[in-house]
Structure formats: C-alpha cells, structure tokens
Amino acid sequence: MRDSHNSSLPGEEEKILRTPAFDEAFSAYSSDPPKFLDKILAESINLSSSDILFEPREEYVEVRLRIDGVLYEIGKINQDAYLQLTSRIKVLSSLDPTEKRKVQEGQYAIRDYQGVIVNLRVEIAQTTSGELIVIRVHKKETIVMSVTELGFSKVALENFQNMLKKRSGLILVCGPTGCGKTTTLYSTIAKLNESEEYNVMTIEDPIEFKLEKVNQMQVAKEVGFTFADGLKTILRLSPDIIFVGEIRDRETAEIAVESGLTGILVLSTLHAQDSVGAFIRLLDLGIELYLLKSALNGIIAQRLVRKLCLNCRIGYQPTQVEVDFFQKVIGHPPKQLMKGKGCSACQNLGYKGRMGIFEVLPITLRVRELLKSGVNEEELKEKLGKEDFFVTLLKDGLEKTEQGLTSFDEVIKNSLRVV
Ligand SMILES: [Zn+2]
Known part of the structure; x- marks a missing residue:
C-alpha cells in the first residue's frame, strides 16, 4: 500500500x-x-x-x-x-x-x-x-506556535514544562538541521516571555525571525564574533533567559553550563542523534560529568513528520512488518494504522502540515542516580528504556501513528535517519 x-x-x-x-x-x-x-x-x-x-x-x-x-x-x-x-x-x-x-x-x-x-x-x-x-x-x-501545539505527548509536555519551571539551568534540543529545533525554542521563549518580565537575550546564526521583547544578536564570523563571544557579552548584560543558537565547541559549552549553574535559564541546540547522544557529546566536548548532572535540566530530541491530511485519511490493514515492528518497540500490535488517500485539500499528497515527534529526557533525581555508575551510551539507553517517563523518538512516533496523526513510513524514515 x-x-x-x-x-x-x-x-x-x-x-x-x-x-x-x-x-x-x-x-x-x-x-x-x-x-x-x-x-x-x-x-x-x-x-x-x-x-x-x-x-x-x-x-x-x-x-x-x-x-x-x-x-x-x-x-x-x-x-x-x-x-x-x-x-x-x-x-x-x-x-x-x-x-x-x-x-x-x-x-x-x-x-x-x-x-x-x-x-x-x-x-x-x-x-x-x-x-x-x-x-x-x-x-x-509557523515559527512561533503555542507550546501545546508543537506535538508533545502528555507525558513529554509535563516533563518539558517541569524543566522550564526551574528558571535556571540548561535545556538542550537536538536533532538534524530542519527538524524544528528553532520552532520549539522560539515558541518556548515566547511562552516564557508572555507571563513575566524577563531580559531574554539570544546569540544566533542566523537570526531566523525577530521575536517580540527579545534582544537578539547575530554571530558575525567575518569579524570573529562567535557563539562564545556572544555568550560572554550577554552575561555582562544581566540576562534572565539566554538562547544560544548552537553549542558546537568546548568554550560555548563551558560558558553555557556555568551560566546555567548561576541562576540563568539557558536554551540551546546541539547536533546529536538523540537525547543520550547529546549528553555524551557534551562529555566529549570536555564538560565534567558532575557539572553536567547539576547544570542540565533536560534534553529534548526531535524530528518533524508530515501529518496525514484529515480530509482524506483512511484506515488500512497493517502489514506483518508493521505489526512486528510495533510489537518489538511498544509491546503490542498497532490498534489501527492510517494513510492519506489524496484529495483536493492536500493537492493529492495525502499529507498536510508537519508536527514534531519528541524524546524528552528530564535530568531528574532518578536519572542522576542512573548516571552514578558512569556513562556508557548503550547501557544508559537500556536503563532508561525501563523507565516509564522516558519515551524514545521512535516510540513517540509510533504512538502518533496509532492515533492516525501521521503514517508509519513517515515515522520510520524520520526517526531512524542518522544525523
Ligand atoms: Zn487530503
């Protein structure tokens, strides 16, 4: 089919x-x-x-x-x-x-x-x-949405909102280019900014959109003004919330972690496959585990999937491959699967619009405990897999497939794609 x-x-x-x-x-x-x-x-x-x-x-x-x-x-x-x-x-x-x-x-x-x-x-x-x-x-x-519209599942949204409540610490969003990281963070900033008065400052490359009541700065490579320089400048300007476009070197990572530890909420993105991968990447950049454990509020991994057109989606009999896949990843066969037939509302594409699929890793007491014995990527993933609060990208995607929001193919293609 x-x-x-x-x-x-x-x-x-x-x-x-x-x-x-x-x-x-x-x-x-x-x-x-x-x-x-x-x-x-x-x-x-x-x-x-x-x-x-x-x-x-x-x-x-x-x-x-x-x-x-x-x-x-x-x-x-x-x-x-x-x-x-x-x-x-x-x-x-x-x-x-x-x-x-x-x-x-x-x-x-x-x-x-x-x-x-x-x-x-x-x-x-x-x-x-x-x-x-x-x-x-x-x-x-399309760049600034309400946080509830982004596509977080109930558990993921709860975890994410708890990370934001702290008003200090570091929150990272990871995934490949074009996976909606900026939309997630811009929407988050807009949400934080609407309820209270904050000095929100950003250093970006490039500035994707001018945000209301936000002081945005642009990286200027030609004059040597990097993410790290921008971050140092911002710290002298009494910020409450900082958005750093991307952490890609040790210096930026170090300043971001230190800022998070000194009462500032720091939001940033990282190029990594998934939440555990992002954690390992920060260790690889030279950040000490004990600092990370106390500075990090959590890590979100995300991908974008196309939404099925609501006007022409229809249920179909799942294939054996799909049944086996569901069984393996979420422990039961799919309740229902849907696909877009194609209609005039979606230019015969069967899809209309996109939504996020998310993996949210909140650094809770429980996670800190799991990190006590050191960090091995495979082991950590296995341990987290047994925890109810942790939903992987793939699992979140499959659950959304079962709800008829997207297709099996979209989820497989996007969540398993190597960053
Ligand atoms: Zn349609």
Missing part, C-alpha cells in the same frame, strides 16, 4: 505539483516576468512552502518548491526572460543586479492573501548553468 517515493529520504524525493494558479503564472513568464514572480510567490505561500528554488540547467530553469520538507517540481522556464527575473528579484531584495560572481544574500517582505507579512530570504549563487536562486519563506506563525 506504500508509494515508492515514501521509502526515500527527505530531499531525495522528487514529485511534480501542478495547480491552476501555477499554470497561470507560467503562461505569463515570457511576456511579464514580474507578474510571473508575484503569482509564483503568492501560490507558494498559499501552499505553505518553505523554499522556492530557481535552478538553471543547460537548456532551461527548473522551478521547485519545498512543502513539508519534500521538494516538488512546479514547472520549467526557458532562459530567455531569466535575466529579467533575476534582476527583478535582486532589486526587490536590495542586491546588486550587476553582481554575478559573488554569492549574494538579501531579503524583502510581502503580504499573503490574508494580509500577513511574510519575510523572504533570498540567496543567489552562480552555478555552471547560470544563477541559482533560493527564496526561503518565513511566516511568523
């Missing part, structure tokens, strides 16, 4: 997407490139695309969209009017229209059909076949 495209990894799939609005846009291309651009952008935003790509090939330029992490070809345009189109995009995003060799980054904003401001980040690079343009769409409501 599975489509072949479902077995490939995100980014490796390619599908074709056609809508009447796109047809109209493509028919305007040669005579009116600005009109083509307006229409492409409007429809892409309407379809909740995150990226729009103009990719020059030998004979033509391919136009593709990314929706819920998957790329779709929406059409091809010839090279004739492409120069006009690139100039138009460069002017709109305050870039130099005559510059063709250097990589250029710009941005501009438009309004969607509801009047909501949408920020567009434009990247232009010269390839062997012409200028490649990537337009990244940033809509505020």
Whole structure:
C-alpha cells in the first residue's frame, strides 16, 4: 500500500505539483516576468512552502518548491526572460543586479492573501548553468506556535514544562538541521516571555525571525564574533533567559553550563542523534560529568513528520512488518494504522502540515542516580528504556501513528535517519 517515493529520504524525493494558479503564472513568464514572480510567490505561500528554488540547467530553469520538507517540481522556464527575473528579484531584495560572481544574500517582505507579512530570504549563487536562486519563506506563525501545539505527548509536555519551571539551568534540543529545533525554542521563549518580565537575550546564526521583547544578536564570523563571544557579552548584560543558537565547541559549552549553574535559564541546540547522544557529546566536548548532572535540566530530541491530511485519511490493514515492528518497540500490535488517500485539500499528497515527534529526557533525581555508575551510551539507553517517563523518538512516533496523526513510513524514515 506504500508509494515508492515514501521509502526515500527527505530531499531525495522528487514529485511534480501542478495547480491552476501555477499554470497561470507560467503562461505569463515570457511576456511579464514580474507578474510571473508575484503569482509564483503568492501560490507558494498559499501552499505553505518553505523554499522556492530557481535552478538553471543547460537548456532551461527548473522551478521547485519545498512543502513539508519534500521538494516538488512546479514547472520549467526557458532562459530567455531569466535575466529579467533575476534582476527583478535582486532589486526587490536590495542586491546588486550587476553582481554575478559573488554569492549574494538579501531579503524583502510581502503580504499573503490574508494580509500577513511574510519575510523572504533570498540567496543567489552562480552555478555552471547560470544563477541559482533560493527564496526561503518565513511566516511568523509557523515559527512561533503555542507550546501545546508543537506535538508533545502528555507525558513529554509535563516533563518539558517541569524543566522550564526551574528558571535556571540548561535545556538542550537536538536533532538534524530542519527538524524544528528553532520552532520549539522560539515558541518556548515566547511562552516564557508572555507571563513575566524577563531580559531574554539570544546569540544566533542566523537570526531566523525577530521575536517580540527579545534582544537578539547575530554571530558575525567575518569579524570573529562567535557563539562564545556572544555568550560572554550577554552575561555582562544581566540576562534572565539566554538562547544560544548552537553549542558546537568546548568554550560555548563551558560558558553555557556555568551560566546555567548561576541562576540563568539557558536554551540551546546541539547536533546529536538523540537525547543520550547529546549528553555524551557534551562529555566529549570536555564538560565534567558532575557539572553536567547539576547544570542540565533536560534534553529534548526531535524530528518533524508530515501529518496525514484529515480530509482524506483512511484506515488500512497493517502489514506483518508493521505489526512486528510495533510489537518489538511498544509491546503490542498497532490498534489501527492510517494513510492519506489524496484529495483536493492536500493537492493529492495525502499529507498536510508537519508536527514534531519528541524524546524528552528530564535530568531528574532518578536519572542522576542512573548516571552514578558512569556513562556508557548503550547501557544508559537500556536503563532508561525501563523507565516509564522516558519515551524514545521512535516510540513517540509510533504512538502518533496509532492515533492516525501521521503514517508509519513517515515515522520510520524520520526517526531512524542518522544525523
Ligand atoms: Zn487530503
């Protein structure tokens, strides 16, 4: 019952997407490139695309969209009017229209059909076949959500909220690029910020969205202003909550841990497979176990999975592979499994929107006890597996599959993917 495209990894799939609005846009291309651009952008935003790509090939330029992490070809345009189109995009995003060799980054904003401001980040690079343009769409409501909308299960949400209550210590979110770490943390910051007055400071690379009542700073590699420098600067500015875009070196890790121990709530991300992997990564960076045990409030690992379209999802008879998998991971066969049939509401994709699947490891007294005998990755995972409060990424995903929120394929593909 599975489509072949479902077995490939995100980014490796390619599908074709056609809508009447796109047809109209493509028919305007040669005579009116600005009109083509307006229409492409409007429809892409309407379809909740995150990226729009103009990719020059030998004979033509391919136009593709990314929706819920998957790329779709929406059409091809010839090279004739492409120069006009690139100039138009460069002017709109305050870039130099005559510059063709250097990589250029710009941005501009438009309004969607509801009047909501949408920020567009434009990247232009010269390839062997012409200028490649990537337009990244940033809509505020997709970046900041309410914490309860993120997709935490009841137990996970409780654990997460307990970590936040402490108002000091370190909270880490880990996973690969594009797994929704920023959305989780931005939403958390927005939530913390709405109830009380805090000095919230961030050091990011890049700043993905301007947050209300938050003092955001950007890493500037060209002048040597790193995450660690930013963090040191922030500590002199009386912060209550700090968001460090990423911990990737020992110095940043050390300052983050120290800050967490001195009454500041520090939120950050780490490139690691899962929660235990992130813990080990911090030890590998040279942080002492006793410091980690007292500074860490908890670690969250997350992935994004596509949500089944509510309009066309239907139940089906689970396969033997699915039954065996459920039996092994959660100890019983699936109660029900669903898939999207495809309908006009989801452009026949069977999916609409994405949600997080989460693994939440709160560093409780119990976990500290488990850490007493030292840390061995496999042993720790085995011990945690016996604890009720600990739900792995895979288990959380399978539970959401059983609830008909997503598909088995989505969960397997995303939770087992190596970071
Ligand atoms: Zn549908």
